[in-house]
Amino acid sequence: MSTLLEVHDVRVHFGGVKAVDGVSMHLAEGGLFGLVGPNGSGKSTLLAALSRMTDLTSGSLRFAGHSYERETAQWVSRRGLGRTFQTVRLLPSLSVLENVMVGADARLYGPGIVSNWVMPWRTRQREKAGRRAAMSAVERLELVDLMDSAAGALSYGTQRRVEIARILAAAPKLVLFDEPTAGMSYEERDAIGKVMRQLQAEGITQVLVEHDMQMISDVCDHVFVMNFGVVIAEGDAETVVQDSAVQEAYLGRRGDGDATAGSH
């Protein structure tokens, strides 16, 4: 199994704040990785750095063999790195299917514009392919009945599923999930967990940032724990939970059994 994402000594400093201060990881292809840590530990900033939404202060990133710490977010997204956000980011006035097709567009459309504009025959093929990819993602996330509904009218949990479908329609190699189940019911959370395991079976690499330790231990092979911008422990879920440094970081949190789904 090859390494899909190499993170080497990444630092992200905002003026005096050292949000990420020397993180290195090797993510093997096909793995399902958890990333946990108390609020303010730098998880979200790390995700932002990995998806190139933020610039690195120093360090390097390699995705599928390509160095990309200097590339744009668009570049890496077109090459198969997708992500979800902490807050739902859909286009409320568009239908579910159209929202999911935006994801497919990411993979199908290159950066050229004028060619897409004046060559409608080209885009017709892409549109068909995009629609197919979107439909299969919609089916997968059990959204077929709501396909034509306006995304803005749906419940929060359903909107989250649309977001995930959107990522899937892009046929990503790696997906970064930023607290995807915040605000979901237990059933919905389990359903998402099932989807993730299915994706893993298909070879998609995933990173799951979560506060829900139960979900992490159910779903992830390997967990990284962050605090103060660095990784303080890593390993499989049980080992990590018993690590003293980790327990200290989470001082005051309740036990595994009634872990709450995030404080956002």
Added chain:
Amino acid sequence: MEQLINAIVLGAIYCLFAMGLGLTWGTLNVLNLAHGAVFMFSAFTCYLITQRADVHLPIAVVLIVAVVAGALMELGLDLLVFRQIKRRSRTQGEAEMSMLIGSIGASAILVTVAEQLTADTPFTVTAVPVKASVYHLGSGVYVTNVEIVIAVVAPVLTVGFALWIQRSRMGRAMRALACDAPTSGLMGISEGRMSALAMAISGATAGVAGVFLTVYLDSVTADSGSDLLLRAFAVVVLGGVGSMWGTLIGAFVLAGGETLVTATTSGIWTSAVSFGLIIAVLLVRPSGLFGKVKGVRA
């Protein structure tokens, strides 16, 4: 030397006017394109009173009339248009665009009314020209009391407001509002009152600028507002959004540049100085001299 006085007076008016624009932009995220029309209409209101209604007022009272008219107009704009839009928009971006367009609509109303009622000819704020006492500064340089008043009052007002925004509690509240409206609301800052205050101040400064400029140039026309708005843009771009000191410096740089161009091209290309400055700043240093980067670039 005369040119220098001209530049100082113009600069003073520009900075006062631009400050109002910058105030609502920086605190409320509103680009109020009606600001120019309000400036003109404040002067127009004075014209209506002193000439159409034949009520003779001393210049000081005219000034007060303009201040009240300007403040009321922009307050009205806030209550009737901006607030209604904010209440109903779904996103910040949509609200911004809608308010911008709404302000253009408001300005169209004001400008057309003034244009029709003056038959698109220049008008003054007082029935008789203001008595100007001239002072001799030596070596053939003369300055009028009007010029002195403008050159002193306008910058003082501008600096005064700038300091107030920076130091006072209310000023801090306004700036908090600009950064984060919902949180400010939770902390007891009433967005409604702050926005009303900001718009009223902005309108008042437009009124003052209206009287000043009309007296200084002898008259203005219905479309003088958009000319001045163009200057204000250049000032804000040059000085940087959100920086009161930038506005001050930018205004005088612009006025200086214009005076120079007027002297060398006999006034044909004066208006182009604004645009030239805007392009130059955008190419070289987009955030302006003192601007905060937020609010400029995507």
Added chain:
Amino acid sequence: MSGFYASHLTLIQQTAVVAVLAMSFQVVLRSGVFSFASAGFYVVGAYALANMSKAGWPLLPALIVIVIIGAAGGYLLSIPFVRLRGLYLAMVTFAWAEILVVVADNGGSLTGGPVGMFGVTLGVSTPELFVIVAVAALLISQVERRGLGRALRVISIDEQLARTMGIEINRQRAFIFALSSALGALAGALNTVRTSSVAPTGFGYGLIVLGLTMAVFGGVGSWTGAIIGAVVVTWFPEVFGFVGNYRSVVYGILLILVVVFEPSGVLGLIGKLTALIRQVRAAT
């Protein structure tokens, strides 16, 4: 019917010309690009055509060249402008539109100064105008469909999301900016041909008010909104003749009402109505 046509020829032609102007506003506003630059390129196109006519150019080549000039000029302007956030861009393009009026006023023999130029010999027939408008509408409709259309919508709603969806924001914005500028230039040229003259009155700020009113009232969501706006705004003084010179007051009021109550314009209203009808049908 032909009687109506004949007696309202001027208005019909006017509608066609301002429709192109409306489209130039609609196409940028839909994508969240607050550009009024097309009002400036309108001036460029108007005077370019007058001069080309004097130089003996035939109509179609002149229009094609003008469209290219508009697109190229728009692209050039977008270089310093494209990264600017909404309000800033609005301000700067407003300045651009105003500056061109100054240029027109002082253009000497190129523009005829404040008086303008008369006796433009090039003419266009009404069917030709309709064809041109139809072609423009077709080109714009392509920008609203499929991946390109979606990408532009994403940019206008959520730029950060656009980045993670592989959308090159600056490129798309520059493209739409250039397209809008080209349409503005075309509209100006067509107007010169229609009136056989060009003068600086009504340019700049007044043009922006007109263009905005049409695009916003009709609905910036699609080119059909621009057409609706053009028709309503042109024919409204016909129907409400008493308004006379206070037209712009009505435009202003219209703008405010639309922007407060129904920002998506007539198209938005129609959309809501059809959705309502669908709901009623589904319930019964």
